[in-house]
Amino acid sequence: MSSSLFSTDQLQTDSQVPLGDLDSGVLATLSHGGVVRHPSWSVQWWIGAEDRWHRPDVEPSTRQRWLKATPVVESVIKIPSGSAVCTTAVARRGGSEFPGVLSEVRNDSPIPVGCARVLASSGAMLADERGLFFEGEQVVSVTRGQLRFAGAESLDALAEMLAKEELSTEPVARRGGVVAVVAPLPHTATAAALVHPVGGGTNAILDRAALPTSDQIVAGWQRHVQAVGRVLPDDPRDSDQVSLATAFTLIEASAEADTAAVANSLEALCRIGAWPAHSYRCAELLTELRNRQRLNGSFEGENPLGSTVAAISAMSAAWSAGISYESGATLVGPIAAAHHWSSKKRRFAELAAVPHAAATFLAAAGTLEDLGQPEVASTLVATAQSLRVRNG
Structure with missing residues (x-):
């Protein structure tokens, strides 16, 4: 892995972050805007604000940073009334042997917004009240109700559908292209989704209480890294680079x-x-x-x-x-x-x-x-x- 990945607390737009934990190895990668990438599919999050739908992977305002020098990534986009924040980290449900990628989107604006989870692939896909499915396997579990669904041949076509509010109350299935689940996200609320790169979907709505919080994941990584007997530089910025490099050495x-x-x-x-x-x-x-x-x-x-x-x-x-x-x-x-x-x-x-x-x-x-x-x-x-x- 290139050392430039850790050269600053801000991630570059071309960064490809390995996602994993101590036992799983690398499950998937995270690209600009909080897009989780698997060899067969990708999952991203969009925000429907008062002006339009915002796509973090292409928005000029998108910024990403490490949280406290750990493999937990925070992605932020600006919207007219404030911002939306997505935190991404690998987590495990209590009692599950399968690790997943926890993606939590928080509405930091004073007005309600829409939150879409978008699955893109060339295979058979389904969007329903439980989340998103690829070739019959649940690859995204969601928590929030009041869902609407959409599907299109491309990301751009989906963006046009959402702009026109062409959403269905019935599940949407298609082969190739994109499908999405859309839910309202009130002021200060957080919507959680668990992405399943290696299986482990329960074919049910996600129980958020069964997962650790982002703060707990950060604290866990800090303990793992601090347990390693390394010599840290005097400059805190260099120390953060060493901590991140240590964490990813453990992951990979x-x-x-x-x-x-x-x-x-x-x-x-x-x-x-x-x-x-x-x-x-x-x-x-x-x-x-x-x-x-x-x-x-x-x-x-x-x-x-x-x-x-x-x-x-x-x-x-x-x-x-x-x-x-x-x-x-x-x-x-x-x-x-x-x-x-x-x-x-x-x-x-x-x-x-x-x-x-x-x-x-x-x-x-x-x-x-x-x-x-x-x-x-x-x-x-x-x-x-x-x-x-x-x-x-």
Whole structure:
């Protein structure tokens, strides 16, 4: 992920924010204006003010920011009488194994407005009193009653329908295009919706009381990030960047990714001090990584040499992060075997082109020294020196 995503508390218009929690990994992405994007569909919110319908994804006034340096995003649009605010974060209903994306729209104007939830896709869609459905599965659950429904071939066509108040009191179904549920939103009221990127819809109206509040989600992320033993910069703005980067490192670490990504996630978690506060996540990644080592010492991957060097680096980082001596000792064989395979003469030229290979072997040598294997460590030092000579 680009570090520019965290360079300010205001998100840029081209930002793509990964949405997830500690256990789910990335569920979907959030783009400008609070649009939740899934590979098969997207969901957005619109506001019907006294002048017209406002679309946050294209409104010039739309602003987005992080809430208290956590993966909770606030989107704000200006309307003639004030503003409307949407807060987006991943949440779980009590007792549900399925995480969802909580989208709460608040009317910060002195007059009632309309709030539309809009589903766009190329598949079969339905809008009814429970929310929005894609291919028979509920992808948006809503709480508010007095709903009206609409459907059109495009977002622009839907905007024209809403402007003309061409809404139905009956559910609307169509294949391709867009469908919407529309509800009144009184002054200071909040309308909640739960988006379901990975299933978990109950085919019922959303029970808001079963979900945490946005403040609770923010507080939870602050606890997770503060548990990581990292050194924060003196400048509060830099500190916020570190906090956000830490949170997204926790979100994006996935044991289901390719080998290089698993290794990179493990190393990143270890480098930011996530072990021991999030030791279960680090241990899961380390176990998965070791399971991907072949009998010849290499690691699975599209680029086996690159994956193997990344795995060596990640295993060394795990030792540096403070795993027990007993756990560290189990890494000696995998590191030695990976080095033996990767440093063979016939692939040395390819190895020399792998970024940071020499530094990786030197770090791994230090790990092996710590674990009482000086002779094996010396072979890694020799390889690192040869790489540096070759690369000048």
